[in-house]
Structure formats: C-alpha cells, structure tokens
Amino acid sequence: MRFRTMGQLNSISAKVLLAFVVGLILSVSLIIIVFVTASVLRNNIFSEVEVHDFAQELVERLVFNADGVPVKITLENKYNWVFESFRSEIAYRVLDQSGNVLFYSPAGEEFWSSVDTRNSLMNGFFQFERDGIVVDAAIHSIENNGNRWFVEAAVSRRFVYFAHHAFGLNFIEKGLVLLSLVLFFVFSACVHFILSHTLKPLRELSESAALISPRSLQSRLENKKVPSEIAPLVNSFNHALERLEHGYRVQQEFLATAAHELKTPLALIHAQLELTPETEERNWLLRDVNYMSRQVQQLLLLAEASEQQNYRICIVDMYEVAIDALSYLQRIADAEKVKLNLINHASGVSLQADKGALFTLLKNLIENAIQHAGSGKEVRIVIYPDRITVRDWGDGVDETQLSQLFNRFWRGEHRRELGAGLGLAICREIALNHDWLLTAQRMEPGLLFQLQFRHVKSQFPGEE
Incomplete structure (x- = not known):
C-alpha cells in the first residue's frame, strides 16, 4: 500500500491535477476572505469611496x-427616482466658486x-450629521468658460449599509x-480533458x-x-536501441561466422582420422571431433533461428x-531401440510457418x-489442430529443473555425451x-x- 501511494504521488498526472485543485481552492478562499472582510469591516471606507465616485459621475x-x-x-x-424617494437619504447641490x-x-x-458652504468647498470629502444620522459627502469641481463650478453629493451612511446588506452582499454571497x-x-x-489529451502520447509511448x-x-x-520535454528522452532511448541492435547483430554475425569457419577444419580432421588405422586413441579423437562438429552445427542453427529475417x-x-x-x-x-508412434488428429489442417524451421x-x-526415453520405450507424437505434443516415458527431470530445459548449454543428469545442450534452446528461438x-x-513417468x-488454417472449405 505504501509503494502504491508513493507511485501515485510521483505521477505527473496526479501532480498537475493537484496543482489545479490547490489553485482553485486558493482562488475561492481568497474570494471568501475578501467577502468576509467586506461584511465584518463595514466602515466609512466603503461609503467614502462610493460617494466620491458618485460625486464624480454627477460632475x-x-x-x-x-x-x-x-x-x-x-x-x-x-x-431621478432615487432623489425623489429618498430625499432624507441622498442629495446633491451645485455651487459657484463663491459658495x-x-x-x-x-x-x-x-x-x-x-x-457650512464655504468650508465644504475646501474639502474633497467630509461628513456631517443630519437628525442624528451620519452623512458622507464628497465634492468635485469643473471648469467651464473660465469659471469653476462645484458639485456636492451626499449619501447617508445607513442608506449605504442598507444597500450593501440587503442587496450587494447578499448578491455577492x-x-x-x-x-x-x-x-x-x-x-x-x-483538467480531465487536458490531462487525458496531454498524457495520451505518453501512455502510447509506454505501451510501445x-x-x-x-x-x-x-x-x-x-x-x-x-x-517537447519528453522528446529528448525518446531520442536518447532510440539511440540506445540502435547501439544495442548493432551489438546484437555483431554478436550473431560473429557466432555464425565462427561456426562456418570451424565446419571445414573439423570436416578435414574427421576425414583424416577416418583414414588412420583404428586404435583406441583414434576412436576417442574421432568421437571428440564428432561432438565438436555437432556443437558447431547447433551453434549455426541457433544463430540462424535467432534472426527473424531468416x-x-x-x-505448411x-x-x-x-x-x-x-x-x-x-x-x-532403431539404434536406441525406441518405438516412434505418430498419431494425427488434424487431417487437412495447415499452418503458416517456415517449413525448415518447423x-x-x-x-x-x-x-x-x-x-531420454530408454531402451524398449515409446516416443509418442500427437498432432492436434492447434498444437503438437511429444511424450516420452523416460526418467524425466525434477520439477525444479523444468525452467532450465530451454537454457543454452544446459544438460540434465541423464544427459548423453553427444548432446550439446543447444537443441531445446533452438526450439525455443524458433517458437518465439x-x-x-x-x-x-x-509426467509420471517421462x-x-x-x-x-x-494461427492454424484448414485446407478444405468449411473446416476452419
């Protein structure tokens, strides 16, 4: 569970999504803070600003x-209706420069x-009381034909608060x-759309x-x-694949070349030994040469089987x-006294394959x-439409050794001296x-x- 959590936190998708969510929460929180501040700290600052703007509009x-x-x-x-209906709450007047x-x-x-008219002309903003009600007032001037004129606007604070509380703040909330x-x-x-669209190439890249x-x-x-941030990584990965492919090709070519080069000398040595008088030493040498020839042949087959273009x-x-x-x-x-038994359950069924490889x-x-069957035993080959099985009744191998059967140069305890340990590895390469x-x-035994x-295919219509 801990590993899974860490993997999710390291996800680009999770981090970007988290950033968007945090940004959204912070934005909304800031708006709420401003709203709460406006609701709690309702003082004359708001009234002054609004009355000032109102006076400017009147000018x-x-x-x-x-x-x-x-x-x-x-x-x-x-x-106009405001000044008619709220005569005791809001008003304006126009004065000349003499007051x-x-x-x-x-x-x-x-x-x-x-x-005081004269005093009010000297203040851009002022307050006064009317019937015990605080009124905020502002004054603005304008010049016309060389004369200066003044417009004073006044709004009671209770009217401003009423407008804020009954309408403005309620609407804002x-x-x-x-x-x-x-x-x-x-x-x-x-975010969901952007992340899905943005990360889709990365998912496809990962699958590839x-x-x-x-x-x-x-x-x-x-x-x-x-x-664009991932492109350099992809290019580096492709360059690494090119180097690996080159190294793999060189290795396979060396293996095939070495096998080819060894075949002729071994054949000459074998022929030379055949011409010498038969002795125990000659028989041992001939046996070793046969073993080496078989191993070289298997190496050549393995190199060819590993290349798909072959x-x-x-x-078939x-x-x-x-x-x-x-x-x-x-x-x-016949030499091992083993009976070969072929059973066919797939008449008319063909297969797409390389005939020589199969x-x-x-x-x-x-x-x-x-x-590995043993003298007097049977080897049974059964062909089905979708598979082929080969069964022997020999000693078999331990359960723990099954995973090693297809490894190169691996041979079990009951191996024969002629075995090179490459036959099953070649089979695996061909199958893959x-x-x-x-x-x-x-099996019990064997x-x-x-x-x-x-992919199998019937040779006769209607039998696929």
Missing part, C-alpha cells in the same frame, strides 16, 4: 446654459442646512457560491516501449506526438513435416525424447519467432513437450 452629467452657468444635472431615469448655491436636488436646502461550483466543475472537466524485446530491437519509439513463411502441412522428421530420426530410434523444431524435440508457445510438463499454435 460629468452637469449641464450648462448659453451663458456657461450650470442649470441642471441630467440623470435620465437612472437616478453660492445655484440649484439643489429634490431634497432641497433643508438637507444641507447643517453644512450567492454569486460566490455559484461561482465556486461553476469553477470547480469547469476546472475539473478542463513495453513491446520491445531482444527479438524486436529494430523497433523504434515515435516522438512526433510526445511533449524465416520464409508459407503454408504439419503432418507432412512430422513424417519427414520421423523418417530422418528412424535410424537413431522441421528442425520437431526433429530436436523428438531426438531429445529418443535420447513464430509467436508459438513451447512448454514442458513433467516428460511432455507441447507446441501451441496461435
């Missing part, structure tokens, strides 16, 4: 007559009775909740990398759709190939069974390059090899 709407004297403030229907009032809002002179929900769902949808094996070193990762795929009759393998090994079976695979399996499954199973095919 911009001031109308002058032909003589350049202010005559009215045009508010259309936006604020003489030109006209009032509908609240009239009574609203401004407690304000509901809007904040709605905005938070919208932001959450929108952010979540966007997982398919690369020693038998597909020629494959390369595509870097066209990957993010295969020529065609339609499994029964026909099995008959050829039995005919080739009949002399060895022959080598079956030959090695059957030869291995002959060597054909996408077949080759397994070994311990050993069972099973070659499972993935």
Whole structure:
C-alpha cells in the first residue's frame, strides 16, 4: 500500500491535477476572505469611496446654459427616482466658486442646512450629521468658460449599509457560491480533458516501449506526438536501441561466422582420422571431433533461428513435416531401440510457418525424447489442430529443473555425451519467432513437450 501511494504521488498526472485543485481552492478562499472582510469591516471606507465616485459621475452629467452657468444635472431615469424617494437619504447641490448655491436636488436646502458652504468647498470629502444620522459627502469641481463650478453629493451612511446588506452582499454571497461550483466543475472537466489529451502520447509511448524485446530491437519509439520535454528522452532511448541492435547483430554475425569457419577444419580432421588405422586413441579423437562438429552445427542453427529475417513463411502441412522428421530420426530410434508412434488428429489442417524451421523444431524435440526415453520405450507424437505434443516415458527431470530445459548449454543428469545442450534452446528461438508457445510438463513417468499454435488454417472449405 505504501509503494502504491508513493507511485501515485510521483505521477505527473496526479501532480498537475493537484496543482489545479490547490489553485482553485486558493482562488475561492481568497474570494471568501475578501467577502468576509467586506461584511465584518463595514466602515466609512466603503461609503467614502462610493460617494466620491458618485460625486464624480454627477460632475460629468452637469449641464450648462448659453451663458456657461450650470442649470441642471441630467440623470435620465437612472437616478431621478432615487432623489425623489429618498430625499432624507441622498442629495446633491451645485455651487459657484463663491459658495453660492445655484440649484439643489429634490431634497432641497433643508438637507444641507447643517453644512457650512464655504468650508465644504475646501474639502474633497467630509461628513456631517443630519437628525442624528451620519452623512458622507464628497465634492468635485469643473471648469467651464473660465469659471469653476462645484458639485456636492451626499449619501447617508445607513442608506449605504442598507444597500450593501440587503442587496450587494447578499448578491455577492450567492454569486460566490455559484461561482465556486461553476469553477470547480469547469476546472475539473478542463483538467480531465487536458490531462487525458496531454498524457495520451505518453501512455502510447509506454505501451510501445513495453513491446520491445531482444527479438524486436529494430523497433523504434515515435516522438512526433510526445511533449517537447519528453522528446529528448525518446531520442536518447532510440539511440540506445540502435547501439544495442548493432551489438546484437555483431554478436550473431560473429557466432555464425565462427561456426562456418570451424565446419571445414573439423570436416578435414574427421576425414583424416577416418583414414588412420583404428586404435583406441583414434576412436576417442574421432568421437571428440564428432561432438565438436555437432556443437558447431547447433551453434549455426541457433544463430540462424535467432534472426527473424531468416524465416520464409508459407503454408505448411504439419503432418507432412512430422513424417519427414520421423523418417530422418528412424535410424537413431532403431539404434536406441525406441518405438516412434505418430498419431494425427488434424487431417487437412495447415499452418503458416517456415517449413525448415518447423522441421528442425520437431526433429530436436523428438531426438531429445529418443535420447531420454530408454531402451524398449515409446516416443509418442500427437498432432492436434492447434498444437503438437511429444511424450516420452523416460526418467524425466525434477520439477525444479523444468525452467532450465530451454537454457543454452544446459544438460540434465541423464544427459548423453553427444548432446550439446543447444537443441531445446533452438526450439525455443524458433517458437518465439513464430509467436508459438513451447512448454514442458513433467509426467509420471517421462516428460511432455507441447507446441501451441496461435494461427492454424484448414485446407478444405468449411473446416476452419
């Protein structure tokens, strides 16, 4: 569980998603803090700012007559009703630079009775009380035809608080909740889409990398759709694959070349020994040369079987190939006094394979069974539509040794001296390059090899 948690925390997707969520939470938290601050600390700061802006708007709407004297403030229907309905809460007046009032809002002179006109012209913002109610006022000036005119606006603080509490803050509170929900769902949808779209090439890249094996070193990762930050890593990985492929090719070529070069000298030595008088020493040397020749031949076959381009795929009759393998090994079976029994349950069924490789695979399996069956025993080959099995009734191997059967140069306790330990390794290479499954199973007694095919084909219509 701990490993899984650490893996999730190290995920690019999880980190980016976490960053978005944290950013969203911080944004919403900041908005909430501002809202709470505005609700708790409702003092004259808000009123001063709003009254100041309101006075500025009145100055911009001031109308002058032909003589350049202010005559009215045009508010259309936006604020006129406010001054009519709330005469004791909100008002304005227009003054000249001497402090003489030109006209009032509908609240009239009574609203401004407690304000010193001359003193108010010298203050951009001031306060006064009217019937025990605090009123915030602001003044702005404007020049027209060389004369300066002043507009004073005043709003009671209780009216401002009422507007804030009954309408403004209530609207902000509901809007904040709605905005938070919208932001959450929108952010979540966007993050999910962005991450899915952005990380899709990485997932495809990972799947492609997982398919690369020693038998597909020629494959390369595509870097066209990957993010620019990942492209250098992909290029480096492809360069590493090129170096590995080159090293693997060199190794395989060396193995094949060495095997070819050794075949001729061994053949000459064998021929020379055949011409010498028969002695015990000559027989031992001849036996060693035969062993070396067999091992060289197996090495050559292993090198060829490891290269997929060496295969020529065609339609092959499994029964026909099995008959050829039995005919080739009949002399060895007779020498070991082993009976070969072929049972065919797949008449008319063919297989896509390299015929020579399938022959080598079956030959090695059957030869291995002959060597370990024991004198007077049977080796049974059964052909099914989707698999071939080879069974012997010899001593078999321990359960712990099954996994080592296909290793190169591995030989069991009951090995024969002629065995090179490469026959089953060649079988595995052929099976892997054909996408077949080759397994070994311990029987009582003996050993069972099973070659499972993935693609078979009927030679007769309607029998697939």
